[in-house]
Amino acid sequence: MEKRNQLYEGKAKKVFATDDPEALVVSYKDDATAFNGLKKGTIAGKGAINNRMTNALMRLLERDGIPTHFLEELSPTETLVKRVTIVPLEVIVRNIAAGSLSKRLGLEEGKPLARPVLEFCYKDDALGDPFVNDSHILAMGWSDEAELAAIRDFALRVNAILREFFRTMGIVLVDFKLEFGRTGGGKLVLADEISPDTCRLWDAETGEKLDKDRFRRDMGGVEAAYREVMRRLAARAAP
Numbered sequence: 001m002e003k004r005n006q007l008y009e010g011k012a013k014k015v016f017a018t019d020d021p022e023a024l025v026v027s028y029k030d031d032a033t034a035f036n037g038l039k040k041g042t043i044a045g046k047g048a049i050n051n052r053m054t055n056a057l058m059r060l061l062e063r064d065g066i067p068t069h070f071l072e073e074l075s076p077t078e079t080l081v082k083r084v085t086i087v088p089l090e091v092i093v094r095n096i097a098a099g100s101l102s103k104r105l106g107l108e109e110g111k112p113l114a115r116p117v118l119e120f121c122y123k124d125d126a127l128g129d130p131f132v133n134d135s136h137i138l139a140m141g142w143s144d145e146a147e148l149a150a151i152r153d154f155a156l157r158v159n160a161i162l163r164e165f166f167r168t169m170g171i172v173l174v175d176f177k178l179e180f181g182r183t184g185g186g187k188l189v190l191a192d193e194i195s196p197d198t199c200r201l202w203d204a205e206t207g208e209k210l211d212k213d214r215f216r217r218d219m220g221g222v223e224a225a226y227r228e229v230m231r232r233l234a235a236r237a238a239p
């Protein structure tokens with residue numbers, strides 16, 4: 001598949017057209033940002049880790065009946081995906097209180113939640129991705145009732161699958177962010193990435209953070225943490 005013109009450059013990825021109008025190439029970068037772009041840096045080797053990890057998890061989810069945009073891994077940092085229109089929502093699933101939830105509700109970081117919590121943010125950098133609920137989403141036409149029900153169902157199923165998978169790697173899946181898209185044929189699929197950039201991952205034994213919080217909070221050991229997650233995943237993932 002020939003990579004053609006660049007369509008888009010985001011904070012962590014570039015997107016290219018291909019000869020196939022229904023397929024795009026995603027190219028993962030080592031660039032990292034946090035706090036809505038305020039903090040910038042690079043994490044050496046991140047692009048390849050996030051690409052390979054996302055693809056391994058997308059394949060796992062596909063096998064468990066979750067439709068995704070994944071088509072084919074093209075290189076360590078590049079993947080062919082279905083062209084989709086992104087639903088403009090960040091879908092956040094939480095198992096343990098951390099980050100913005102801890103701040104908002106005054107919960108100690110690490111407090112287990114009695115059941116998974118689902119949150120939506122409207123994807124808009126200029127507005128800082130504001131928190132929204134169902135009625136905002138329906139009133140603004142960002143999704144409809146049937147699609148939103150499917151998004152909820154997929155997000156909770158993804159949580160159950162990934163939580164168990166990470167557990168077998170000695171990792172606690174604290175929370176994560178998903179994005180969904182609509183294909184040309186109107187089918188809802190899981191899109192974007194699933195990586196230490198978009199998940200909070202804690203070592204089950206030590207509680208050590210193995211994710212982007214090390215970058216956000218200037219904790220050091222960022223590259224080593226990403227490599228450790230990838231090492232455990234490579235040892236665990238089916239070929």
Ligand code: UDP
Pocket residue numbers: 090092098099100101129175176177197198199200212
């Ligand atoms: N997250 C993300 N992109 C965002 C915001 C959040 O991938 O723009 C992920 C984040 O890595 C974490 C989860 O979503 O795993 C919940 O993040 P939270 O709302 O606590 O925000 P944060 O504390 O990261 O600002």
